[in-house]
Amino acid sequence: MPLIKRNKKPKKRIFLTIINILIITLILSVVITAGLTFFIINKSIANLPDIDTDNINFAQNSIMLDNEGQLLSTVHTGSLRTVVKYEDISKDMINAIIAIEDKTFWKHKGFNYVRLIGAVKDGLLGGGEISGTSTLTQQLARNLFLTDKRFERSIVRKIQEAYYSMQIEEKMPKEKIIESYLNTVYLGASADGIEAASNIYFGKTSSELNYIESAILASIPKAPSYYEPLNIVDKKDLSKDDQVIGNRDSTYVYVYNTNIEERFKYVLKLMYEQEYITKEEYDNGINTNIVELLKPAPFSNSKISTYFADMCFKQVVEDLAKEKDITEDEAENFLLTAGLRIYSTLDTNEQNILERNYMDEGGAEYFNSGLASTVIQYQSDNGIDADGTIGPNTWASLIEKGYFKSDQDTSPLQEGDTDKRITDLKKAFLKEGYAAYNPSISGIMITFVDDKISVANSWLYNYRTSFTRKGEFLIPNTYYTTNSNGDYVVEPTYYLDYYKSDDGYISLILGDMYDYRGNSSDRNDIDYGTYYLDYILLYQNAALNLPQDYLSIDSNGNIVISKNIITDKLATVNEFNELQFNSNNCFVPDIPIVQPQSAAALIDHNTGYLKAVVGGRNLFGNALFNRAATPTQTGSSIKPLAVYAPAIDSGIASPATTVVDKPTYEFNPASSSPWPVNFDGSYRGVMTLRSAIVNSQNVPAVKFLDMVGFDRSISYLEKNGVTSIVKDGDATDRNYAALALGALTYGISPVEMASAYGTFGNEGVHIPWKTYTKVTDQSGNVILDNTSPVGETVFTPEANYIMTDLLDDVVIRYANEAQIRYGNSGIPVIGKTGTSGAQEQNVDAWFNGLTPYRTLSLWVGSDRIISLEKGSWFVAQFWSEIMSDLHVDKEDASFASKPDGVVYASIDSQSGLLPSTFTPSSSIISDLFISGSVPTRVDDSRTQITVCNETGKKATSFCPNVSNKIIFKYESSGYGTCNVHTSAPPPPKPETSTEPTPKPEPKPEPEPEPDPDPPVETSTESNP
């Protein structure tokens, strides 16, 4: 520009003007910036609540301990925290965290002004995003007061953080600040705070951390998920190169994370530079092998199934809700965050004995749940040397079948391995149809119909023919047709059904499937018919997930799958004309559930404490379906609880009270067949109560229930802790089949059965079952207390004594498999069997029994209605095996001795009355009575007649040889009168013709006779 060159003065003026403008602009911008800043700051902090640094509550996980104070489980929301005091944190730890995170911590006033201004400038120029590190105080402010904005990087948050930081610095001493910081900082591997981290990584407390461990932990806060030294990995998802450091629980393991190493060295360097450690310590530390230092403490006892802990958690939540008058959700939240200690009743030793009996005892420990025996079976079926170890040939066979790749690591497995290979081996064997066989659990009886297994109202389909080995679902060509469009039409069946939601979404539902041990070539041999198998494997919840574009329902209600499924390559039609769906649209459960299943609940009836529990044969994993806490049909094992003990306790009957066991119609008038029938179809005539309970006859049980009444029966059950009786409505249990024979709407769970039977061992006092003795808060105050369990008297000591005597007889005379010492002496067993299902069908089989020490309820059955091969005697035997192990070191003991209020009396066993002069000695029994209830009436059912020795009929006055005979009065007419000696020998006497012929006697009471019609099987019969 030439003009500029020509005029020099204006240039200066212009320059001054520019200066002026700049100054004005600067002033203006300072004012504007200040105003803006003020506005932002004001807006940022105006609505913040005041902070109370004196009452900072950190959420802390609770812990559950076994009966010896060892960790059973941690109760947490996902991470652990135990609050620790400044004095209890190692100096090295404090130095390490200051060295890396905030080296001027002891001097600054909460934040670094230089850093803050820089941050605000960055924020203004950088679109609201700010970066940069913060002081420990700022981090604490964030952790404590801005948790919901922890990951937000806005100016507002930065200002709020500064505001809180200043408040913290003003109100809290530096020591309290760093203590709070170390209690709040997230340190990876679900460790909130330093104490949890010390425990999770090193199995120690934070006071014991040395400078190396401290440097490791101080490396983490910058990016916990990246730097955490241990990753938590599901055992199922382990990869070959994972370095497993230990078990977290039964599902997860700890895997070493090498990312920590560089950062750790950097922390050490800073500690050295800031003179927290010497050169020598630094040099030593640099060469640390971090893996060797890691000794993680488990989250829970990984050797015990989670059934107990789940039950305990639930009970504590319920009790807390009641105690504090809060909702169960609130109670649960409190339990998860309040740092409580739950002193559980679990006896680890007894739990181990119980679980060991459920596993194959021959199995090596490292295989868990009896894999070794499964391996032997597999090897034997596949022509491999059967030694139970995974040798090269076994690996080769599994590789050939496609379960492992050819480069699979086939090195020997070691005891204690938590190798992914073990999990994969188990899966492979299960998918081959092999499961750990438990010889103490009955096999099952199943009926195959065209390769399907018939179960009540449904079918189980063959897993092998429903899925390919690669997990591709198959629709056989007999199940589909094609319509005029060429689309595939499937009529809904249990095999493939659909559910259409209100908004039209179609879900395809696959039927339940079975698999079992054996070569697939054998399958054809058992397409039809009923067979006994050791077990089957049940696959549930398989699914076919197809995009909605391919699905519709036609006017006939059939599923239409578009032909595009083929062109779009979601499925193919294979060589057998089956529709074969890609495996990524198919969901197949990894692990099938072995059937039959079983559950057991072990209670100390003197305290009500639940000592051990097994909720199923699958002992590993979390949140397992707990059959010990799920009601199931009880069969005859309900009789002592709902019929006999109530009858005796309320004075309605004694062991000598009799009823007639004969076909009867009165209890089921709608039916033309007699009801109930006894399990073996026979009737035994007059029976005492004792004989009826011992032989588990159904007709007498119904008759005694009739005397007791439904209301009284239910009331006794409820007093005894049974909660699952349905009292009203259409499906009420207020009926004979339910209360006398155990055909209940829901049934009773094993734990409630054990709790109710336990009353017999505690002199008639029922103590509700409890999973914990006490729960304490952080300060050790007891907030829930079961240390002095209180019970309710259900049966008088007298009635209870009589019941123990009756149940002793049941074991001696009927279920002697349950005895644990010879002759049921030393440690006596009392109890009762029970089986559900139609006659001899054995759907559920029980033994509920007790010794003076423990009550164990043991159930065997299936998750579907499938018959067991063997009934309750088999369960009684398994019961005895478990109880023998549990009592091996126990001294002889006995149940409460006979109270004075119980007396013996001699009774006529046919009438239950006092013997008369006509009662033959063989009919006189001695039995127990509650004093004052001994019958006073003398039996009058018998009479004496004179019979002719020749004809055996009633003698006439002409019979030459006669004898006296005692008969029941009702038998009298059956005898007739001697028709041989009708007159005197010659000379004839005229009187003879006038001798009155015997008058026909009234028709006698019909004698018990087998019913002409075979008993009709119903599902409401109760077997022994």
Ligand SMILES: [Zn+2]
């Ligand atoms: Zn005669």
